[in-house]
Amino acid sequence: MEKFKKRAVFEHLEEMLEFVRSYLIKKEADKSIIPDIILSVEELLVNVISYAFPEKDNGDVEIKCSFKNGSVILTFIDGGIEFDVTAAANPDTTQPMHERKIGGMGIYLVRNVVDEMIYERRAGKNILTIKKKIK
Amino acid sequence: MSVSFERNEEKVIFTFDGRMDTIKCMAAEKDVIENIKDEDKVVFDLKAVDYIASSFLRLCGRASNTVQPGAFTIINVTPPVKKVFKIAGLADRLNIK
Numbered sequence: 384m385e386k387f388k389k390r391a392v393f394e395h396l397e398e399m400l401e402f403v404r405s406y407l408i409k410k411e412a413d414k415s416i417i418p419d420i421i422l423s424v425e426e427l428l429v430n431v432i433s434y435a436f437p438e439k440d441n442g443d444v445e446i447k448c449s450f451k452n453g454s455v456i457l458t459f460i461d462g463g464i465e466f467d468v469t470a471a472a473n474p475d476t477t478q479p480m481h482e483r484k485i486g487g488m489g490i491y492l493v494r495n496v497v498d499e500m501i502y503e504r505r506a507g508k509n510i511l512t513i514k515k516k517i518k
Numbered sequence: 519m520s521v522s523f524e525r526n527e528e529k530v531i532f533t534f535d536g537r538m539d540t541i542k543c544m545a546a547e548k549d550v551i552e553n554i555k556d557e558d559k560v561v562f563d564l565k566a567v568d569y570i571a572s573s574f575l576r577l578c579g580r581a582s583n584t585v586q587p588g589a590f591t592i593i594n595v596t597p598p599v600k601k602v603f604k605i606a607g608l609a610d611r612l613n614i615k
Contacts, residue, residue: 393540393541393544396540396541399538399543418568418569418598422569422571425539425540425571426571426572429571429573438544476606476607477604477607477609488572488575488576488606489571489572489573490607491572491605491606492572492602492606496605497606
């Protein structure tokens with residue numbers, strides 16, 4: 384398993400994406416799959432950066448990467464407010480854009496490109512795991 | 519620069535470049551919206567774009583809602599970008615050519 388921890392701010396976003404990208408390349412992920420995973424990671428991190436710490440300075444977010452049975456498993460851990468991404472309602476994709484909820488579209492994209500998404504709240508932390516077959 | 523634009527008598531064309539991720543979209547949004555308010559026709563040219571995040575979908579939505587119905591067009595969409603529009607259910611709702 385590889386881990387990476389950084390303060391959850393936009394200034395660190397590209398560095399965090401690069402960490403995941405490097406891991407996927409190291410595990411010889413199918414090149415056509417990598418953009419889907421990077422999109423998912425970006426959307427989830429942007430959510431943490433934007434909404435997890437509404438009343439105080441942004442804390443850290445940790446990313447753990449592992450690989451099992453042809454799938455990459457990515458876990459995101461933050462100490463922000465409780466937010467179960469997996470329970471968020473899907474946007475109504477038949478609605479015009481301006482009537483859609485802000486933020487809902489990113490999670491919807493993630494849900495549609497990953498194979499599995501699991502949320503836990505433990506010891507005051509949001510723990511979100513996504514899995515995606517990469518070979 | 520991730521976006522450049524040129525204006526002629528009948529339309530304004532924005533040409534985006536590379537990865538339109540969250541940070542680039544945040545930087546481009548104000549410029550784009552301010553420059554389309556009084557335009558009759560607005561075109562987003564995505565021929566050099568190979569990645570978009572949901573923030574780009576939102577930018578398209580804002581642009582589409584700022585101008586008259588039918589006045590906003592997206593052209594030269596590459597396959598990986600079209601895939602994201604499709605998942606979002608926007609491939610048929612925005613004027614993509």
